[in-house]
């Protein structure tokens with residue numbers, strides 16, 4: 001059994017083991033019960049004016065999203081940030097890897113701020129750079145590394161993106177995973193294998209349902225086991241080496257709830273994100289990114305019924321915005337992304353009021369070498385031919 005160097009609390013950076021939640025907020029964090037929080041946020045935002053640009057991910061709480069200058073998925077938001085070079089402060093209401101991507105794509109003088117450093121991503125944390133480097137060495141020892149192309153989902157840390165940049169790989173999003181995998185499989189001849197990080201479900205769903213590979217050609221690399229838990233034969237026969245990672249939100253949806261809802265609701269449309277398990281995706285009517293889900297609901301006819309398998313804040317917001325459609329959540333239980341929900345109004349106000357005072361808190365900075373290597377992988381993605389039909 002190999003030992004694993006996982007830190008005790010891998011969410012975000014700058015952890016403080018003595019604080020209850022793992023991170024410290026220097027100064028006074030406003031009380032959640034403060035009735036003036038909305039007014040304080042509004043006043044601070046007004047004072048900062050054009051120096052401030054607030055990005056809000058679709059999965060954020062309404063109390064925060066109301067202050068976002070733009071909303072979107074992680075990649076759209078990073079690009080939106082890059083399109084505002086005049087903004088001195090980019091406050092990212094999202095999670096840590098998203099703020100890193102924004103830092104990579106923005107200028108050296110722009111400061112990217114994550115209001116709560118505990119807003120990590122459990123999926124991104126499932127692939128640590130030391131684990132991935134060890135896997136890469138194991139693939140070399142197994143004699144297959146020279147035909148392996150690493151592909152990482154946007155939902156990964158900057159150092160995993162940089163690893164892909166250094167090793168001939170690429171970044172992908174849930175919108176362009178098919179195009180990115182297609183590109184990757186052409187890079188090392190007909191024997192090319194892809195090491196897909198860190199979401200096994202997006203990798204499997206894309207390889208099998210969009211590129212036509214069989215489930216037998218997809219193997220799962222478990223970083224906690226020697227050689228990923230794979231035999232030499234399994235590795236030799238694989239085309240997709242899927243990292244054993246998943247989204248703790250999308251991984252919850254189950255195929256039996258789809259059956260249950262279909263039995264209860266006539267003409268139900270099931271719409272899910274490709275981070276869902278393969279059995280769930282197989283039973284869905286439509287599969288696509290958060291942007292695709294939003295556009296699909298906007299275009300849906302009045303009176304139509306939809307069960308949606310993605311984060312609950314977004315599903316609730318869609319239901320509120322489209323009262324003429326019957327929109328329901330594809331899980332029996334509440335299913336928020338707990339780390340996304342760390343960004344609340346008290347942290348948002350705290351971050352903005354500090355900026356008004358000239359104090360930059362919770363800045364997310366990627367070191368220059370990691371940034372350069374990650375940019376290589378991101379640029380390969382931007383250079384991919386065409387666009388996915390799910391853009």
Ligand code: SF4
Nearest residue numbers: 121122123247249337
């Ligand atoms: S929804 Fe899933 S992938 Fe997105 S931030 Fe939360 S844990 Fe990470």
